[in-house]
Amino acid sequence: MIPSVKFRTFLKTLGPGILFASTAIGVSHLVQSTRAGAEYGFALVGFILAANLFKWPFFEFGSRYATATGRSLIDGYQMISPWYSRLYLLINLxxxxxxxxxxxxxxxxFLQNLFAIYPPPAFYYVPSLVLLCFSFGFLALGRYSLLDTGIKIIGSFMLISTLLAFFIALFKGPQSPVVYEPFSKWIGxxxxxxxxxLMGWMPSAIDSSTWNSLWTMERSKQSGYLPSVKETVFEFNIGFWTSAILSLCFVVLGAYLLYGTENSLPDNNVGFASGVVRLYAAQLGSWTFPIIAAAGFTIMLGTCIGVMDGYARSTARVISVMQGREQKPAAYLWWLGLITLGxxxxxxLFMDAFNQLLSLATTISFLIAPVIALLNYRLVFSDHLSKADQPGTAMQLLSLAGIGFLVLFSLVMMYYSWWG
Structure with missing residues (x-):
């Protein structure tokens, strides 16, 4: 009887962790991790593991803080200082x-590849516009309830199809010998x-930790159940470490199918999607083509919906907090529309510069990561949370190491950009 009760309460908590994983397993995994394996073999696995490990506390803090206080991280930023809310709003914008x-x-x-859609040059933007409008309509009509249900379906298919492709690749073996290259391979x-x-969005941008806190609160409203901090953290960790494991699966797929071969991935969105799907299908068996194509599209669709909701929800919230009044229902819709247009x-502007767009977006995320990490650390290890609800000493030390890790690589990136 006790296990069944625990399982039922877990189902009432289940949602935000899956939503996080579905949002994370997009560009960072499908694109960047695959490229890492294709171009460097297993040489960058250490960076991927480090990014997942050192960012983990700051994502976990979002779910922990929301359950322990009944407030989002954004509310916490305002309570410490209004300047933090303004800084967060600037980061979002x-x-x-x-x-x-x-x-x-x-x-x-991936949409064009899945349905063989090739619009003429004059209408090259139509597939992107369709997806933007679909995501807007999906969220405007269903809000969190439809998001929660849809992501669970998308996430399940994504997990099964990715693992299937991964194990088939392991069974067949690499196309060319894959070795762990010496540091000289990538240190240049x-x-x-x-x-x-690669690390900027691995597994996701740290500023999305505020989304976790908002989703955790929405899930409690939806289910009518207020979980304990332990239950919330457990549910979130399932989603987080699932995404971490899948990031390694994509590295292996890239390394086994591309590394050391004459094949490469094109520098445009349709070419990249087609290249990934057709290469996987050619090596894993032609029967896998619809599986790989559908998996790639559903992975990215889940990311699109989650990202749009996260930015709209968090921006509407931070503005209402700064104004000191209840959030208006129309604010969420207004920001959804603005994000769609923007x-x-x-x-x-970037249609012909696919890699440059990805690099710009991920680099921005990486450079602002230390700021959000510091804010989250300060909130969780404060009198906002009781000692019983705060993480243990090991997590505190890991979070301090994570802040150092993020600051170090941000400084390295700035040095390279300005003087390298």
């Missing part, structure tokens, strides 16, 4: 259009921008 454009642009490539300055971009305009 600097990144939302580029991030939304990047994930939509990639998703449009020419590789640094890719390494920074993302579309960015796509029209």
């Amino acid at each position: 600097l990144s939302m259009f580029f991030v939304n454009a990047a994930v939509t642009f990639v998703a449009a490539g 300055l020419e590789s640094l921008p890719f390494v920074i971009a 993302g579309f305009l960015v796509i029209t």
Whole structure:
């Protein structure tokens, strides 16, 4: 009887962790992790593991803080200082259009590949516009309830199809011997921008930790159940570490199918999507083509919807908090519309520079990561949370190490950009 009760309460909590994983497993995994394996074999696995490990506390803090206090991280920023809320709003405004454009642009490539859609040059933007409008309509009509249900379906298909492709690749073996290259393979300055971009969204941008806190609160409202901090953290960790494991699966797929061969991935969204799907299908068996194509599209569709909701929800919230009044229902819809329009305009500017768009978006995310990490650390290890609700000493030490890690690589990136 006790296990069944625990399982039922877990189902009432289940949602935000899956939503996080579905949002994370997009560009960082499908694009960047695959490229890492294709171009460097397993040489960058250490960076991927480090990014997942050192960012983990700051995402976990979002879910922990929301359950322990009944407030979002954004509310916490305002309570410490109004300047933190203003800083967070600035970060959102600097990144939302580029991030939304990047994930939509990639998703449009997989949409075109899945349904063999090849519009004439004059209408090259139509697939991206369709996805932006679909995401807007999906969220405007269903809000969190439809988001929660849809992401669970998308996430399940994504997990099954990705693992299927991964195990088939392991069974068949690599196309060319894959070895762990010495440091000299990637330590050169020419590789640094890719390494920074890879870690920028691995597994996701740290500013999306505020989304976790908002989603956690919405899930409690939807289910009518207020979980304990332990239950919330457990549910979130399932989603987080699932996404971490899948990032390694994509590295293996890229390494086994591309590394050491004459094949490469094109520098445009349709070419990249087609290249990934057709290469996987050619090596894993032609029967896998619809599975790989559908998996790629559903992965990116889930990311598109999650990213748009996260930015709209968090921006509407931070503005209402700064104004000191209840959030108006129309504010969420207004920001959804603005993000849709802004993302579309960015796509029209970067249509012929696929990799540059991804690098710009991921680099922005990486450079602002230390700021959000510091804010989250200060909130969780404060009198906002009781000692019982705060993480243990090991997590505190890991979070301090994570802040150091993020600051170090941000400084390296700035040095390379200005003086390298």
